Amino acid sequence: MTDTTTTPSAAGGAPPPGLGSGELTQSHEHLAGAGVIKPGYAPRLTNEDLAPLKKQTWGSYNFFAFWMSDVHSVGGYVTAGSLFALGLAAWQVLIALLVGITIVYFLCNLVARPSQATGTPYPVASRISFGVLGANIPAIIRGLIAVAWYGIQTYLASVALVLLAIKLWPGLAPYAENAQHGLFGLSLLGRIGFGVMWIAQAVVFWRGMEAIRKFIDFCGPAVYVVMFLLAGYLVMEAGWSNIDFNLADGGITLTGWAILPVLLSAMALVVSYFSGPMLNYGDFARYGKDFAAVKKGNFLGLPVNFLVFSLLVVITAAATGRCSGN
Numbered sequence: 001m002t003d004t005t006t007t008p009s010a011a012g013g014a015p016p017p018g019l020g021s022g023e024l025t026q027s028h029e030h031l032a033g034a035g036v037i038k039p040g041y042a043p044r045l046t047n048e049d050l051a052p053l054k055k056q057t058w059g060s061y062n063f064f065a066f067w068m069s070d071v072h073s074v075g076g077y078v079t080a081g082s083l084f085a086l087g088l089a090a091w092q093v094l095i096a097l098l099v100g101i102t103i104v105y106f107l108c109n110l111v112a113r114p115s116q117a118t119g120t121p122y123p124v125a126s127r128i129s130f131g132v133l134g135a136n137i138p139a140i141i142r143g144l145i146a147v148a149w150y151g152i153q154t155y156l157a158s159v160a161l162v163l164l165a166i167k168l169w170p171g172l173a174p175y176a177e178n179a180q181h182g183l184f185g186l187s188l189l190g191r192i193g194f195g196v197m198w199i200a201q202a203v204v205f206w207r208g209m210e211a212i213r214k215f216i217d218f219c220g221p222a223v224y225v226v227m228f229l230l231a232g233y234l235v236m237e238a239g240w241s242n243i244d245f246n247l248a249d250g251g252i253t254l255t256g257w258a259i260l261p262v263l264l265s266a267m268a269l270v271v272s273y274f275s276g277p278m279l280n281y282g283d284f285a286r287y288g289k290d291f292a293a294v295k296k297g298n299f300l301g302l303p304v305n306f307l308v309f310s311l312l313v314v315i316t317a318a319a320t321g322r323c324s325g326n
């Protein structure tokens with residue numbers, strides 16, 4: 001992979017918005033992904049995390065792997081699977097998923113452009129629109145959203161961990177009951193699982209962006225392998241000829257134009273689910289060696305990857321329903 005050195009001039013000959021005059025602050029320029037703080041940058045408005053990157057090294061695969069890891073998640077399956085509860089047929093859910101993710105694809109390209117061009121994260125890129133002081137408002141809002149997003153994803157992952165623990169050690173089942181060991185809406189086992197997943201994620205985050213890149217580069221394909229194996233196992237257990245792809249909620253019957261508003265709502269749900277990573281995507285896009293690599297990675301990771309994910313969701317949900325019926 002070829003390294004591309006990025007300076008403030010990459011944004012059109014001027015430093016990124018909000019970096020004004022001030023004293024020279026030294027940075028660790030020998031580190032890949034380190035910010036370059038040059039003379040004239042105001043110390044109050046910049047630090048190594050906010051300054052333009054010295055090197056932008058991420059290629060299209062890195063962004064593809066990012067979306068593979070993000071799409072193939074417990075939250076992704078819960079969101080996609082919940083669309084069937086709206087009364088949509090399998091093919092309608094598939095359309096909603098693909099149209100929704102195509103919208104996300106174009107929006108992510110828009111969010112990525114200024115951060116990739118300047119090598120700066122979202123808080124700095126937002127100074128273009130909001131000004132130096134005004135940029136604090138969207139930065140704080142996105143921080144609050146990130147807290148909620150982190151909590152939701154951690155909770156969903158902890159539920160999967162608890163189910164696995166009970167499967168392996170059935171004697172733990174009583175500790176997963178809120179009636180006996182509940183506190184703040186979580187059982188004892190749930191609290192332990194949440195803490196384990198919280199710490200596991202924090203360890204990766206605290207090691208920096210390079211550790212995150214290596215983690216998602218491995219986990220992206222690894223999740224694919226696991227989900228294909230799971231889908232294959234469920235299909236074998238249920239029998240392909242026995243699988244019914246009519247997964248719409250039996251209590252809801254939609255016909256004619258009544259389908260349209262529900263379909264639009266389903267598309268909006270898909271866009272809303274990805275609003276968190278989409279809003280913060282500039283923090284990752286800034287590492288792209290060029291914008292073409294970002295767009296290619298987004299295309300492979302969103303429309304293409306999501307088509308495979310959508311098919312897996314439909315097949316897995318249909319096969320699971322058949323296995324449960326047995």
